[in-house]
Amino acid sequence: MHFSPTEEVLPIVVIGHVDHGKSTLIGRLLFDTGSVPEGKAEELARAAAAEGVPFEHAFLLDSLLEEQAQNVTIDTTEIRFRTRRRRYAIIDAPGHKEFLKNMLSGAARAHAAVLVVDAQEGVREQTRRHAMLLPILGIRHILVGINKMDLVDFAESRYREIAGSLATLFAELGLPEPTSLPLSARLGENIVQPSPRMPWYVGGTLLEALDAVPALPSLDDLPLRFSVQDVYRRGAERLIAGRVETGSLRVGDELLFWPGRKRARLRAFAEWPPETTPEEASAGRSTALILEEEIFVERGMIASSLEKTPIEAREFPAKIFWLGPDPLRVGESYELRLMTQSVGARVTEVDRIIDAETLSVQDSQKPGVAPNEIAEVLIRTQRPLAFDNASEIALTGRFILAKDGRILGGGIVLGARYPKASLPPVHQSSPLFWTEGEIDRDERTRALGHRGAILWFTGLSGAGKSTLAIQLETHLFRRGIWAYVLDGDNLRHGLSSDLGFSAQDRRENIRRAAEAARLLADAGLVAIVALISPFRADRRKAREIAEAAGIPFREIFVHAPLEVCRARDPKALYARAERGEIPEFTGIDSPYEVPEAAELELPTDQLSPTECVERLMKIVQEAIAVPNRPSLREDPAAII
Template sequence: MQDSSSSLDMLRETFKIVVVGHVDHGKSTLIGRLLYDTDSLPTGKFEELKAICDRRGMALEWSFVLDAFQAERDQAVTIDTTQIWFKTPKRDVVIIDAPGHREFLKNMVSGAASADAALLVVDAEEGVREQTRRHGYLLHLLGVKQVAVVINKMDLVDHSEDRYGEIVRDVTAYLHGIGVEPSFIVPISAREGDNIAKKSTSTPWYKGPTILEALDRFHSVTVPSEQALRMPVQDVYHFDQRRILVGRIEAGVLRPGDEILFSPSNKTARVKSLDIWDAPPLMEAHAGQSIGLTLEEQLFVERGEMISHVEDPPVLSTVFRARLFWLGHKPLEVGKRYTLKLATKTANVTVVGIDTLIDTDSLAHRPGTKLERNMIGEVVLRAREVLAFDEHVSLDKTGRFVLLEDYDLVGGGLISMEGYPDQRQSLTVRSTNVYSVEHTITRENRVVRNGHKGGVLWFTGLSGAGKSTLAMEVEKHLFQKGHQVYVLDGDNVRAGLNANLGFSPEERTENIRRVGEVAALFADAGFICITAFISPYQADRDRARGAANRIDSDAFHEIHVSADLNTCERRDPKGLYKKARAGEILDFTGVSAPYEAPATPELVVDTDAKDLASCVEQVVDYIDRTFRVE
């Protein structure tokens, strides 16, 4: 029979702590002292440490406990993350010593990205420094929500309560500015052991917990069961003629019999069993557990798919915003491509926009065209394939990512979909038993009759760029030349076909999806269909291209009606910019919602540089070259 202490050990949770802060503020000393005070040093380690210090004629140096290389002792700089286990009365703690030196921030990203909580170490004498702020911001950026501030070296300021109060005000103000509420602020002397494992008599004015007590007061890592299920598929094992999908549950609860959805493939299945190695099947599995599961029916599922319940799926999108911490030696710039790692998914992404740069000291935002090493910025990334994820504010575990360049970690960030739609609805096919009907009048028949091919001229641009005016003039010229032509305009379509749609990102996507399908039908009928829509998202325009190209591989022509924002706002033919600036119109493209200009349009018409007649001539000439059949 198993004894009670062994049973309790099985119930203990593993909790990951990352220790960060400015170089020389005493992180490694704190960890070394923690290990000593909890009797966690390997046998003989203390004696070895004491002998090293005696040979060098120096006082006992606790930081040497973690130094893996002789070179580190010589440089007095920690250059890699180190993981060491020890036990508190409540938990098994994995403590991650993250480098404080600026050059080794990428190792800190690796450590902090997997942490459940953090200790931010501040020198009582030096106070909050630039790197302290940078590390605090990086913790926020990587989604570490539980942070305890450790004010070290209190012995150097005579354990002054006033000095403690000054640093508390400084660090609290900064952390509040980035949305972090410190759980505890503990005054310590790591070298002397004050307030590490037991209360210090040198700080009678401090009534809070010791470091060990603070570690046990952090919230459990288990995500509440009411959160949506998220389990990234790590691998698929073939065992005893079973296909076992394995991975770690990042959020929620999973049970046999649950109907689950795989994203982005949109496949569904029912869970047959939940398995762990060398133990009976589970009746339920919770966040934090690594499990294997089998399905009632066999499906082809790959690493990188995200498992959720059908009723509460993740976002599907090819584009998203990110608040990004940049660590690459070469700057991040628009047009550059990187490898994204999101949970177990790896994908190629391109930088399509840099919105703002963020000063980690002042938290001020400013425009910029590149993100240099150790800077933070808000960027827009686009993937070649559909990705499954969550916004970080909804589910942090599946809303953060890292970027790689040539297998080297160069950045980490948090995902936001502000201004962009969830593409799941537009990617989901619900129609069944639908069969295409072949026309007896062929496309070639229509070309011969009309003297031109059918196709779609997709005018895209900001409101006020002149899309509708240009479209109507081009239509008139083509009609006079005997062409079959028709304009689909944004306002006209929204008055009828899409009268039930508003202007949220998802409704914008559905608006363009419907227009794209209608335009493709016009093209199939032999018409030159001109559409005049802002259509701000590249993914939506690509989908419209796909609809037209089902008719003919060369049917879709993207035309960027180009005018800068100042010109469009000055024109403001419908007074919409004025209302948007006044806050009367939300999600207005170019002001409070994004516009993604075409990267490789078939034609650019610059209405800033040319008058209307010249623009019409340019488009008509293009149509004559592209659509006319002799």
């Protein structure tokens, strides 16, 4: 049967426990929809008769897969059939391990699944695993074929029993109740035509249920993501080869390449033959880009528009399914593959573990994740990674974990934070990337006993920022927690000695303070920044600098009434400002924007320094996640 390459194709996967009838079901679908090559069924029937065995529809699938395996130009994971509505591509998943490998490696992108359950055996362990795994892979449309109804005399009671168990299972997983259909793939009952043997079922056939699955969402309507596969030279031109995964781009568009935020304009596409080269490329097209600017781009980078960008980070939350023969261990190094990116990665925290067989939540303090367990984890990569939340763009939100070339697990990014505002691109011609040492952040955390973090003290002059910062540094140091204060005045003596007090210079001073704090926190220290930093936009950018690097950031609003701050005036700054010696002084002739969502507020006119430090120590405990230490809530004497 001839298929037009422009027709919509809905990719589906047929899965289930071994011997529950997957191959027979696929073979029957192909046969009953007229999707088998002419004469193929007759040929197999003659071969079966010659060997003295009955003809099975599963032979059709086996034969087609064997032919595909001999033809390297055909994707060996797909078998196609069509209905009056559209075409379908069945992703071959003959066994549990093969299915997981195919799906996790991204070789196929299933939009829907048919979960096959034997009417005699009912829901099995592998059924539960598949049901848990499908949502992780982004598959939300799930049909259940309760197969082999002929072996239970087409009993409605047995169908209702299994359908009820599946409804309970899906509810426990937080999934909508699936459409469960009674089938007999061997006899062709309720596959394409309604079954006269099951008149009690009026929910329609499997083919009707498939046709009712919503069409694929248009990838063209999603934000642009261009995955770079390689970079080639053609004379003086550099060709950036890759694939438009989502969205579209035109000649003249401005692009940002991630990680690194390199900016350039698209001058032209490069394809062969030249006369077929387009002016525009949409989702699904493989092409090569020629840029107007000479920027550093390499395999693994992802291009986006300037407006709707991916996340760039070295730390992110995820949900994973572990398949390896040995447990995943916290802190152990793995290879993380996402699109064409490949980076070293470690799981640094395990928040929740779900047993795939019992669906019970396990102890998250275990040292790792056992085979066939699902876990919510925090992942740390050796260098910045570009990605999206899977709920936003599934293609750039899925990844696999491997070691020594062997796929051990996979998962999706969930709950990562997008930048609140667009980050500025780095210099267009810059070939710079962050240099990684051999000692990564995880090793420093284990050596120091705590994570690095940034505490950003903001408030009017005289509110008590520097006083509390110094006291907090002392208390942390005495508890074995490495900390350092970055005070505004101290920065002006060195790092920012070239800056004045214009609005632009003040913004730059805050940016430098944020970058310096990020370096200290990356080294494992608690960086305590004490700056007036009066404007929300500047504080927001400081937070983005930290969070883009996966560093905890906590904003501390230290405040007191202006009259109290004036009365304290430890540096006589208010008096000088009122005499006109300090122009644009915050609180006198320049405004202060009160934080809208600070993690902690400290009214120093109402709290003593000791009370303030007690509250600060509690927020530090949460930010740096100090292991094997007494809780500060339970041991307040430790900070006095």
